[in-house]
Amino acid sequence: MRKIKKLALALVLGGMCTAMQAQDFNQYFENKTLRLDYIFGGNASQQYILLDELVRYPSWAGRQHHLSENALRGNGQIHLYDEATDQLIYTTSFSTLFQEWLSTEEASTTTKSFENVFLVPFPKQKTRIEVVLFDEKGNEKNKLVHVVQPHDILIHDKGGQEVTPHEYIHRAKDNAKAINVVLMAEGYTSEEMGQFMESARLSVGEIFKHKPFDQFGDNFNFIAVQSASLDSGVSVPRAGEWKKTAVESNFDTFYSERYLTTNRLKKVHDLLAGIPYEHIIILANTNVYGGGGIYNSYTLTTTGHKDFKPVVVHEFGHSFAGLADEYFYEQDVLSDFISNQTEPWEQNITTLKDFDSKWKKQLKKGTPVPTPIEQAKKYPLGVYEGLPGNGIYKGAMECRMRTNQYDKFCVVCQNAIERLIHFYID
Ligand SMILES: [Zn+2]
Numbered sequence: 487m488r489k490i491k492k493l494a495l496a497l498v499l500g501g502m503c504t505a506m507q508a509q510d511f512n513q514y515f516e517n518k519t520l521r522l523d524y525i526f527g528g529n530a531s532q533q534y535i536l537l538d539e540l541v542r543y544p545s546w547a548g549r550q551h552h553l554s555e556n557a558l559r560g561n562g563q564i565h566l567y568d569e570a571t572d573q574l575i576y577t578t579s580f581s582t583l584f585q586e587w588l589s590t591e592e593a594s595t596t597t598k599s600f601e602n603v604f605l606v607p608f609p610k611q612k613t614r615i616e617v618v619l620f621d622e623k624g625n626e627k628n629k630l631v632h633v634v635q636p637h638d639i640l641i642h643d644k645g646g647q648e649v650t651p652h653e654y655i656h657r658a659k660d661n662a663k664a665i666n667v668v669l670m671a672e673g674y675t676s677e678e679m680g681q682f683m684e685s686a687r688l689s690v691g692e693i694f695k696h697k698p699f700d701q702f703g704d705n706f707n708f709i710a711v712q713s714a715s716l717d718s719g720v721s722v723p724r725a726g727e728w729k730k731t732a733v734e735s736n737f738d739t740f741y742s743e744r745y746l747t748t749n750r751l752k753k754v755h756d757l758l759a760g761i762p763y764e765h766i767i768i769l770a771n772t773n774v775y776g777g778g779g780i781y782n783s784y785t786l787t788t789t790g791h792k793d794f795k796p797v798v799v800h801e802f803g804h805s806f807a808g809l810a811d812e813y814f815y816e817q818d819v820l821s822d823f824i825s826n827q828t829e830p831w832e833q834n835i836t837t838l839k840d841f842d843s844k845w846k847k848q849l850k851k852g853t854p855v856p857t858p859i860e861q862a863k864k865y866p867l868g869v870y871e872g873l874p875g876n877g878i879y880k881g882a883m884e885c886r887m888r889t890n891q892y893d894k895f896c897v898v899c900q901n902a903i904e905r906l907i908h909f910y911i912d
Contacts, residue, residue, distance in 0.1 A: 522540065769787065
């Protein structure tokens with residue numbers, strides 16, 4: 487699970503951002519999607535955000551309320567402003583592989599580019615778009631501002647004609663309020679789609695076994711997308727194996743063996759065009775253990791491994807709910823994105839810099855803060871240090887975000903997921 491940790495990416499200051507006034511979706515937006523394709527590039531000392539392409543989808547599958555709020559801060563945000571009134575009309579938050587790469591040694595000597603794709607509702611009027619990346623303290627580090635004219639002839643229509651074959655494996659009660667999650671096939675040939683469908687069903691079943699997802703079956707659509715690959719399996723560069731697969735994922739990301747990611751975000755989204763989706767789970771056809779989850783970007787995990795089921799839920803905890811890992815390593819106590827000098831935005835860890843914004847109110851009266859590990863039986867919910875002296879605390883000794891062997895999310899994670907689901911559906 488080591489490689490997965492880094493993908494969790496992190497930042498500062500959790501909690502719900504200040505609620506701005508509610509907007510009427512129809513006043514500013516059409517029931518279509520504006521897909522924003524960017525290249526994030528640079529190196530450790532200098533970064534660039536470049537607009538690659540604007541794409542239009544025939545419908546919008548995201549939220550139609552809380553338009554100008556973010557449930558979580560993330561490591562970056564997109565803001566849409568109505569150009570005529572300067573009103574904030576939509577925002578979303580995310581994390582990226584690019585920001586994580588910036589902390590690798592390679593970034594000190596090499597300049598690289600990463601694809602990033604974001605979905606926003608399609609504006610009716612001229613709209614100013616700001617893309618912001620934060621540093622580890624939550625300060626604005628990089629920014630791109632550009633204006634979108636809804637009638638721009640260069641906005642590329644996708645998803646109208648040829649749509650990848652897909653099948654609902656779980657349906658929400660009310661489609662208008664549904665959280666739309668796709669499960670995509672990676673490294674499955676057309677002949678292997680039966681196996682993919684089986685893994686997709688197992689994944690959804692496993693997610694719904696976990697609190698609080700089990701309470702919200704009526705609020706999720708899960709759609710299996712049969713994105714076929716020419717080759718079976720995924721690329722393993724250290725073995726010289728390069729395969730032709732749907733989203734071109736590979737192990738050895740950042741030269742780390744089990745680190746399976748894709749930088750072909752445009753390819754991912756092109757395969758999904760025309761399907762109503764917001765959250766993405768990519769299931770890779772290999773028995774090698776690995777994967778990752780990037781907040782509001784994607785979960786990518788392997789299906790042939792015995793721990794596939796807990797891992798897919800763990801990674802979905804990262805990509806859907808922005809949860810941090812609850813395991814820590816000596817060598818890597820603090821990732822570059824979790825500083826113990828500021829309060830991280832991830833809801834399931836705290837540095838006690840602003841514990842009021844975390845699970846303080848849920849603690850039983852008299853619970854010592856921090857809580858000594860010897861008292862874990864007495865205080866199932868406490869404030870337990872990740873490693874002696876690392877200054878990062880979690881709420882419970884066991885959690886799906888810590889281990890594959892435990893079968894639940896801890897109470898802190900459950901509450902965080904529940905708040906997020908309400909943000910999307912209420
Ligand atoms: Zn937890």
